[in-house]
Amino acid sequence: MKNIILIGFMGVGKGTIARAFCAHMEMVGLDTDDIIESMENRSIKEVFAAQGEAYFRAKESQVASWLSKHVKNTLISTGGGFFMVENLNKIGTVVYLKSSFEGILERILTHPNAEQKLAKRPLFADKEKAKALFDKRAPLYEKKADIVLHVEGKSIQDIVKELKKRLKR
Ligand SMILES: Nc1ncnc2c1ncn2[C@@H]1O[C@H](COP(=O)(O)OP(=O)(O)OP(=O)(O)O)[C@@H](O)[C@H]1O
Numbered sequence: 001m002k003n004i005i006l007i008g009f010m011g012v013g014k015g016t017i018a019r020a021f022c023a024h025m026e027m028v029g030l031d032t033d034d035i036i037e038s039m040e041n042r043s044i045k046e047v048f049a050a051q052g053e054a055y056f057r058a059k060e061s062q063v064a065s066w067l068s069k070h071v072k073n074t075l076i077s078t079g080g081g082f083f084m085v086e087n088l089n090k091i092g093t094v095v096y097l098k099s100s101f102e103g104i105l106e107r108i109l110t111h112p113n114a115e116q117k118l119a120k121r122p123l124f125a126d127k128e129k130a131k132a133l134f135d136k137r138a139p140l141y142e143k144k145a146d147i148v149l150h151v152e153g154k155s156i157q158d159i160v161k162e163l164k165k166r167l168k169r
């Protein structure tokens, strides 16, 4: 099996769907944000604050190159901007988790730890800027995707089932 890479905007559910899919399939998953936090031994928020976005993007490219060379049969969830790496489609089958901006915001805000979740995402600090980023990226995510999976209003289990079905086709 090729790797499966979940892409999509911050908060769309990449981590949640990855964990549920891995549990269902008895697979091990990796998350690119988690890998970078571990390499750096600090949070992404701290990386952005201390070194800036360009440094973080360079780390993403380094991780992308390692994934394409050394990782197989794995479900990979990604940071919201990871899709911009040059070799994305060489890593595996790219699945775009798609939702409207309003759908994402509502989900995050209704989560019990909403403040904490938002604080972890530097690019979500300003809602208007986040919306502008979403509008700019939405067509780009589509372009990179082998599979577009609509997640808005669907349960985690239904999304997992649909992903399994679409990957078999
Ligand atoms: N299908 C779903 N139904 C209900 N809640 C969901 C669903 N998918 C995700 N969520 C909730 O939405 C929030 C955001 O999900 P998650 O943290 O997985 O997003 P993400 O895409 O990994 O975000 P980031 O890339 O910013 O880390 C979480 O509170 C999660 O529990």
Ligand SMILES: O=C(O)C1=C[C@@H](O)[C@@H](O)[C@H](O)C1
Residues within 6 Å of the ligand: 009, 010, 033, 044, 078, 079, 080, 081, 082, 120, 121, 122, 123
């Ligand atoms: O959308 C983005 O560009 C980002 C999303 C987060 O997952 C992190 O990867 C980081 O905060 C950048």
